[in-house]
Amino acid sequence: MTGTAGEHTPFPAEVHLTGLGITLREWHDTDVHAMAHLFDDPQVDRWTPLRAPFDEAAARAYLDQARQRRADDQRMQLAITTDGAAPLGEILLFRTGTVGEAELAYAIGAAHRRQGLASRAVRLMISYAYDVLALTRLLLRIAEDNLASAAVARGCGFQLTDAAPLTRQGAREPLLTWRHTLRPSPRDAGRVAIKHVGHR
Numbered sequence: 001m002t003g004t005a006g007e008h009t010p011f012p013a014e015v016h017l018t019g020l021g022i023t024l025r026e027w028h029d030t031d032v033h034a035m036a037h038l039f040d041d042p043q044v045d046r047w048t049p050l051r052a053p054f055d056e057a058a059a060r061a062y063l064d065q066a067r068q069r070r071a072d073d074q075r076m077q078l079a080i081t082t083d084g085a086a087p088l089g090e091i092l093l094f095r096t097g098t099v100g101e102a103e104l105a106y107a108i109g110a111a112h113r114r115q116g117l118a119s120r121a122v123r124l125m126i127s128y129a130y131d132v133l134a135l136t137r138l139l140l141r142i143a144e145d146n147l148a149s150a151a152v153a154r155g156c157g158f159q160l161t162d163a164a165p166l167t168r169q170g171a172r173e174p175l176l177t178w179r180h181t182l183r184p185s186p187r188d189a190g191r192v193a194i195k196h197v198g199h200r
Contacts, residue, residue: 008099009133011076016084017128019194020120024078024091027063031079034087035059038109047146048107049170069094080108080121088112091121093129100136102129118149122156126180127194136182141166141175153178 017024027035033056038044040054050062066077075094079087089108096103104125108117122140129135140158142149144165153160158178165174 009135010073011070011133013070015076015078015128017078017124017194018084019124019127019192021082022117022120022124023081023084024121024124025081025084027066027077027079027087027090029063031087032056032059032063035063035090038087038089039107041110043110044107046172047143047149048105050107080106080117082117088117089121091125093125093133096139098137100134101139102133102135102137103139103141105140113148118152119155122152123192124194126156127192130182131194138180140178140180141168141171142178143171143173144176145173150178156180 014026015024016026036054036056036059039048039050039059039062040052042052044050044054045052050058066075069075070077073095075092077090077092080089080091081087087109089106089112091104091106093102093104095101104122106118106121126138129138138158140149140153142153150160158180161177161179163177165176167174
């Protein structure tokens with residue numbers, strides 16, 4: 001389902017990506033308990049729109065919303081795993097309204113940080129976004145004090161722009177914009193070999 005760069009390629013109904021020692025997969029109904037455990041966390045509350053306490057009812061509503069937004073072709077939300085089973089976090093890719101452009105976001109459970117999961121998930125999604133979805137530019141929006149996420153952005157080839165800080169509903173602090181642009185060389189773009197399954 002690879003498209004031409006810059007064209008609008010619809011999000012698949014199901015995505016399963018493997019590479020860099022991780023697997024990104026769809027959330028399942030059986031993940032609600034794990035989702036509540038992962039996201040009921042002070043750092044998730046500080047840096048993402050998900051608010052604590054984040055219990056199973058909140059997780060259920062979040063999952064329902066994610067599925068509706070996928071059906072509306074607005075965003076995809078995938079569980080980050082190392083074995084295709086137990087979720088350790090989440091990565092999101094959502095449209096910005098500009099053709100060829102999307103934004104990434106992620107959250108990693110407290111027990112699974114400092115393992116390079118965020119960087120690997122971002123790199124995997126970069127490859128998928130360019131090579132399968134035919135996107136040409138990706139953004140990360142990161143609060144100035146979120147040094148860990150800034151390090152992930154820098155390590156994955158994003159560059160801090162001079163765009164004015166963005167105030168967004170759900171964000172506790174203004175967000176700086178980091179940009180990653182498709183380049184002629186896959187190596188320069190930081191893309192990696194992936195195995196993917198996607199169908200509508």
